[in-house]
Amino acid sequence: MRQETREYNFDWMLWSCFSLASQLSAGTEKEYRNVLKYIPYFSGAMEKLLGTGEPGRRFIGITASYLENIINARERGRKTAMTTFCFSPALMYAMEVVPVGLEVMTVMMTLIYRRGTAEFLDFCNEAGFTETSCSSQRGALGAYIGGIGAPIDMIVTDTPGVCDTNANAFAFASAYMKVPFFSLDMPPDLTGSRSDRFHRDDYRALISFLEEQTGKKLDTDRLKEVLLEVQKQDVIIADLEELARIIPNPLPPVFNFMIYASRFLYAGMPECTGLLESMRSAAIMNVEKGVSGLAGGKENLRALFCYIDHYSQNLDLWRMFDEYGITTQGNILSRSWASSAPHVKEFGTEEAAYTIETGDLDALIDSMALMNARMPMVKSIRGPYDAPDMWLQDNLSLGSMYSADLIVYNGTPGCRNTWGMVKLLARDTENTGFPTYIMYADAFDERVQSWETTKERFLEFLTVRRLL
Amino acid sequence: MNPVFTEVSEVQYNRFVKRWKDEGKPVAGYTCSFVPEEVFHAAGILPFRIRGFSARETTIGDTYFGPFICSLPKCMLQCAGQGDLRFLDGTVIVPGCDSMRRLDECWRKAGTDIEGILPEFFFHFSVPHKYTDYTLTWFVEEIQRLIAAVEEHFGARIREEDLAASIKVYNRTRDLFGEFEKLRTRDDPACSGAEALSVLLAGTSMPREEYNVLLEEYIAEAEQSSGISGKTRLLLGGSASDDIDLVKLIEGTGALVAGDNLCFGSRFYEGRTGEAGNPVEELARHYLGHNLCPRMYGDYDRRLSLLMERAAKAKVQGVILQNIRFCDLHGSENGLLEHEFESRGIPCMRIEREYGPLVETGRLKMRIDAFLERIQQGKVRV
Numbered sequence: 001m002r003q004e005t006r007e008y009n010f011d012w013m014l015w016s017c018f019s020l021a022s023q024l025s026a027g028t029e030k031e032y033r034n035v036l037k038y039i040p041y042f043s044g045a046m047e048k049l050l051g052t053g054e055p056g057r058r059f060i061g062i063t064a065s066y067l068e069n070i071i072n073a074r075e076r077g078r079k080t081a082m083t084t085f086c087f088s089p090a091l092m093y094a095m096e097v098v099p100v101g102l103e104v105m106t107v108m109m110t111l112i113y114r115r116g117t118a119e120f121l122d123f124c125n126e127a128g129f130t131e132t133s134c135s136s137q138r139g140a141l142g143a144y145i146g147g148i149g150a151p152i153d154m155i156v157t158d159t160p161g162v163c164d165t166n167a168n169a170f171a172f173a174s175a176y177m178k179v180p181f182f183s184l185d186m187p188p189d190l191t192g193s194r195s196d197r198f199h200r201d202d203y204r205a206l207i208s209f210l211e212e213q214t215g216k217k218l219d220t221d222r223l224k225e226v227l228l229e230v231q232k233q234d235v236i237i238a239d240l241e242e243l244a245r246i247i248p249n250p251l252p253p254v255f256n257f258m259i260y261a262s263r264f265l266y267a268g269m270p271e272c273t274g275l276l277e278s279m280r281s282a283a284i285m286n287v288e289k290g291v292s293g294l295a296g297g298k299e300n301l302r303a304l305f306c307y308i309d310h311y312s313q314n315l316d317l318w319r320m321f322d323e324y325g326i327t328t329q330g331n332i333l334s335r336s337w338a339s340s341a342p343h344v345k346e347f348g349t350e351e352a353a354y355t356i357e358t359g360d361l362d363a364l365i366d367s368m369a370l371m372n373a374r375m376p377m378v379k380s381i382r383g384p385y386d387a388p389d390m391w392l393q394d395n396l397s398l399g400s401m402y403s404a405d406l407i408v409y410n411g412t413p414g415c416r417n418t419w420g421m422v423k424l425l426a427r428d429t430e431n432t433g434f435p436t437y438i439m440y441a442d443a444f445d446e447r448v449q450s451w452e453t454t455k456e457r458f459l460e461f462l463t464v465r466r467l468l
Numbered sequence: 469m470n471p472v473f474t475e476v477s478e479v480q481y482n483r484f485v486k487r488w489k490d491e492g493k494p495v496a497g498y499t500c501s502f503v504p505e506e507v508f509h510a511a512g513i514l515p516f517r518i519r520g521f522s523a524r525e526t527t528i529g530d531t532y533f534g535p536f537i538c539s540l541p542k543c544m545l546q547c548a549g550q551g552d553l554r555f556l557d558g559t560v561i562v563p564g565c566d567s568m569r570r571l572d573e574c575w576r577k578a579g580t581d582i583e584g585i586l587p588e589f590f591f592h593f594s595v596p597h598k599y600t601d602y603t604l605t606w607f608v609e610e611i612q613r614l615i616a617a618v619e620e621h622f623g624a625r626i627r628e629e630d631l632a633a634s635i636k637v638y639n640r641t642r643d644l645f646g647e648f649e650k651l652r653t654r655d656d657p658a659c660s661g662a663e664a665l666s667v668l669l670a671g672t673s674m675p676r677e678e679y680n681v682l683l684e685e686y687i688a689e690a691e692q693s694s695g696i697s698g699k700t701r702l703l704l705g706g707s708a709s710d711d712i713d714l715v716k717l718i719e720g721t722g723a724l725v726a727g728d729n730l731c732f733g734s735r736f737y738e739g740r741t742g743e744a745g746n747p748v749e750e751l752a753r754h755y756l757g758h759n760l761c762p763r764m765y766g767d768y769d770r771r772l773s774l775l776m777e778r779a780a781k782a783k784v785q786g787v788i789l790q791n792i793r794f795c796d797l798h799g800s801e802n803g804l805l806e807h808e809f810e811s812r813g814i815p816c817m818r819i820e821r822e823y824g825p826l827v828e829t830g831r832l833k834m835r836i837d838a839f840l841e842r843i844q845q846g847k848v849r850v
Contacts, residue, residue: 128803132536133796160597160765164566165796167597167765172800175768183765185597187606188563194609201602384573384592416794419534420541420570424577440535 001123001146010120010143011100011150014108015067017042022061025050042112044314051295052252055278059258062271063108070150073098079153079214082144082173084137084166085333086375087158087184090268091368094226095210095218100152102169104264106139106444107311114313117142121445129172134414135444137169145176154180154213156206158372161186162382165414182209186373188383190390191351196370203369220361226268227364230371231356233267234338236276242342243283244329245402248292248299250283253321253328255293257309260333260376295322301467304404304434305331306395306425307411307418310443312451320455324468329402332381335394337374347397352379352389385421392428399434406467408458410439413448437461469663470686477669477712480522480552484674488514489555494622497553497587499544499571500562501736502595502759504751506634507615509676511624517672518559519710519732520544522552523824528582532574538567538794539823540708545571548585549578558589558621560614565763565797589621597765599757607752615748631747637676638741644683645737651687653726653782656695661704661725662715668733669710699724700843703779705805706790707798708732708823717829718788718836727782729775735760762797771801772808779814786815786843788836792823815843 021039024032024046036043049056073080080098083089089099110116117135120142125131127145129138143149155174159166160183167183174181184202189195207218240259244251258279266272283293292299303326310317321328337344339353354370357363373379385391399407407429409422426436437458442448462468476482485495496508497518505515520543523529528549529542547553563569572592579586594610596603615626648667651658659667667686671679700723704715710732715725728734739758742750760771779787787809789802802818809816817839821828 128800128806130791130796130799130803132794133800160763161563164763168762168796168800171762171765171768172804174766175804181766183598185603187596188592188594194606198602198606205600205602386573413536414796416537416566416796417570419536420567421573422534423532424573427577 001119001142005119006146006148008148009071009150010109010140010148011067011105012071014105015064015071017112018060018064018067018108021046022057022064024060025057041114042314044316044319045111048254048315048318052254053282055255055258055275055282058275058278059262062262062265062275065271066104066265067108069098070100073150080150082152082155082170082179084157084159084170085264086162086166086377087156088230088267088368088372088375089264090226090230091207091210091223091372093266093268094223095214095216097210097214100150101264102140103136104261106136107261109139110311110444111313111315116313116446117444118447120146127176129169132414133169134163134165135412135442136414137166138414139444141169141173145173152177152179154182156182156210158184158186158375158378160184161188162378163415163417165416180209180213182206184372186378186382188387190373190379190382195373199369199373200366203365203372207365220364223361223364223368224358227356227358227367229270229273230268233263233273233276234336234340234356236273236280237336238338238340238342239280240276240283241330241336243280243287245342246287247302247403248294249302249327249329250286250291250293251279251327252282252293252295253326254315254318255279255283256328256330256334257315257318292327294325294327296325298325299327300325301405301462302327302329302403303406303408304329304395304399304402305408305410306391306429307332307409307415308443309333310410310439310441310451310454312446312454316451316455320458324459324462329404330398333376335376335398337379343398343401346401349389381417385425386428391421392425395425395429396432399429404434406435406437406462406465408437408439410441410443412442412444435465435467469659469666470682472682473663473666473670473686476674477666477710478521480519480547481555482673484678485514485516485555488675494557495555496558496560496589496618497556498560498562499541499568500564500595501731501761502562502564502755503560503593504611504755505676506631506638506741506747506751507611507618507626509634509637510626510630511618511622513558513618513622513624514675516556517732518544518547518553520547520823521710522547523550526824528578532578533567533570536794537570538565538792540792541568541571541574543824545574545578548575549582551585554584556587558591558618559587560591560593562593562595564595564761565795567794589617591617596756597763598767599764604752604756607756608749611748611752628747631751632743635741635743635747635750637680639743640680641671641676641683642737642740644680644687645734647687648683649734649781651690654695655783656697657724657726658690658693658695660696660715660719661702661728662712662719664725665710665712665715665728665730665733668736669712672732672736696724700786700840701726701782701784703727703729703782703784703787704733704790705729705775705787706802707792707795709790711823714790714821714832717833720833721837721840723836723840726784727778729760729778731761734778762801768801768804772805775805776808776812779809784814785847786817786839788817788819788839790819790821793820815839815846
């Protein structure tokens with residue numbers, strides 16, 4: 001790692017960028033345009049976000065405040081927990097633990113830094129972590145194990161049984177940094193009394209771990225407050241998902257990214273609720289006007305991403321969507337598995353969904369356990385891809401419900417789990433009538449395949465299959 | 469060494485399996501060391517550890533798996549697809565790691581394209597990733613589920629006393645391996661690392677009672693051996709390796725693999741299963757609690773101390789930690805272990821390789837030679 005990279009803490013640098021960016025729209029248009037000249041590497045991302053109005057402004061604001069919580073955690077007497085995107089931070093907020101989500105921070109950096117997280121990715125390899133590991137954790141992890149991040153007090157993950165490279169990144173960090181570690185384990189079966197019991201027992205063990213690490217007992221009232229907020233958020237997400245069924249889709253493509261990012265940052269907190277509400281209002285306005293959420297106003301294609309998006313600098317993926325009139329009908333990250341979700345009602349998959357019960361402490365904890373067991377990825381790729389409630393079933397039902405014209409897979413070369421079954425999935429979805437494109441890029445590391453090449457290959461697929 | 473060990477460890481459909489099948493008895497394959505073989509043994513079924521060594525290419529593996537996947541399950545699928553494993557009446561797939569768990573779907577889908585390669589009994593065996601009271605409960609239930617499925621499919625009856633008897637047979641092997649390890653790690657080891665791996669591997673592909681007899685004979689013979697001396701003693705660790713040629717390559721230039729920590733090697737026989745309690749619970753405790761695989765997240769410190777103990781016992785002068793490309797679990801842990809060994813003054817080398825017939829001999833030999841030279845120079849300096 002270069003000496004100059006070590007001069008400032010990485011999370012402080014990110015906070016500094018997002019904090020200043022959150023004030024971009026506070027001045028006049030002329031001031032805003034002038035400032036963009038000074039941030040050439042992420043002016044595109046800021047324009048794309050702020051172009052959505054209130055939602056974009058709020059999104060940049062909550063990103064900055066998430067980072068501020070991390071860099072000030074020690075001063076405020078809070079413990080920090082390194083964690084993963086598919087672990088609901090709601091419990092941490094209920095226990096006053098500051099979540100440090102590796103993947104969300106990797107994405108923050110890839111969006112605004114010219115070199116992305118390249119130096120940190122490589123530093124992990126210097127420290128002994130494999131280069132074949134997933135770049136989503138490895139990006140931000142390199143900064144923390146390199147000692148240029150806020151102090152980490154504990155590590156919590158929930159991906160054993162779901163994603164080895166994810167779980168392994170946290171286990172490696174724990175051994176390397178000598179920090180206490182807890183992992184929720186996920187059996188291959190999502191439903192059934194045996195799995196439910198396992199999830200509940202495991203979640204209680206997690207709470208004991210957090211109580212031990214923080215020296216504080218779980219506060220029932222606070223937990224209830226957080227869960228009621230989650231419930232509120234689930235209702236708004238259900239509304240947004242319902243709105244996304246309309247043709248043309250009234251949601252700007254970048255809303256999908258903001259929906260899942262807001263949950264990863266602030267599930268159970270008013271920050272997330274406020275952002276979701278503003279997105280819902282903006283989408284309803286588009287419906288009232290009868291327009292698409294696309295910048296160009298014309299919807300040509302509806303794409304369902306069966307895994308994750310591509311996080312190149314400047315939100316290039318979403319810029320491409322706008323440029324070619326492609327709406328995003330969600331991905332594995334944005335889908336909610338609350339029982340209120342439209343697809344749950346449509347396909348009667350209530351057993352695979354969660355319901356929040358707030359009767360007593362046990363009900364609250366059980367609700368959290370079952371909700372966490374249905375987080376993105378944790379829900380859909382834990383078992384065989386063609387088993388009930390798993391990846392194939394989800395994609396076929398969501399593809400038809402959202403009138404998708406094609407299904408797209410994008411991930412990272414580090415994703416051992418999905419690369420082990422994506423060819424089979426694509427064969428089945430193609431046989432069902434969905435043109436399916438497998439991207440060979442790395443969602444978090446453009447050195448693997450440049451965005452330009454990624455875009456060209458994607459457009460080539462659309463052309464060859466006569467979709468555009 | 470009795471040549472039967474070499475034959476059994478290097479031929480899939482070896483003479484013991486053939487004879488077993490000729491007698492009309494079933495064979496069940498399994499892909500991971502977390503599967504309690506005793507369950508099959510108790511049912512009169514031959515447990516057979518699936519390996520991929522007879523693959524000479526991965527065309528079938530590459531058809532179903534994506535590109536960024538470990539070559540071990542690809543080779544296993546290749547072997548299945550090219551018909552090398554048609555003698556299997558059943559298979560147990562374990563989500564040992566993400567590459568291996570998808571052998572389930574890939575094999576099933578290949579089975580729809582290539583007739584006759586999918587065993588009728590195809591079982592997904594779930595193993596937790598940590599050892600606690602509730603994960604143990606899960607695992608006990610999982611073994612019971614396996615027993616019920618085996619009984620139903622094969623029409624066998626697995627009684628408690630049958631399981632208890634099988635545990636005794638398998639514990640006998642573990643006891644013998646205790647003696648074998650002593651011979652292997654003495655000042656003048658009784659066998660080379662390549663021989664040791666052959667002996668260890670043979671146990672996974674033949675009837676256990678006969679294997680125990682052969683092992684007893686081998687140990688008695690080896691005790692009389694004058695032993696091997698004057699070699700640089702190494703420990704070989706890391707991800708799944710049943711590649712005897714790799715060990716031969718290491719030993720080809722003045723080294724001796726005096727100890728190993730391989731899933732296909734000594735690690736497989738670690739510890740004894742309890743004989744006092746309920747057999748299913750004892751099996752669960754043993755198989756979930758004694759496995760030193762990095763898939764058991766958060767258990768690094770225990771693995772580190774056991775590996776250090778093993779290195780000390782084998783009196784090694786250096787350690788080679790290998791991993792198959794895309795095996796991030798072993799690869800990353802090897803990175804941590806390398807620091808630990810080096811900080812204790814034990815030279816350590818990490819190598820990344822592909823599973824299967826050695827296609828990288830030149831590259832690996834050059835690195836191994838350089839490593840041995842480094843150890844020799846260290847000795848000279850001292």
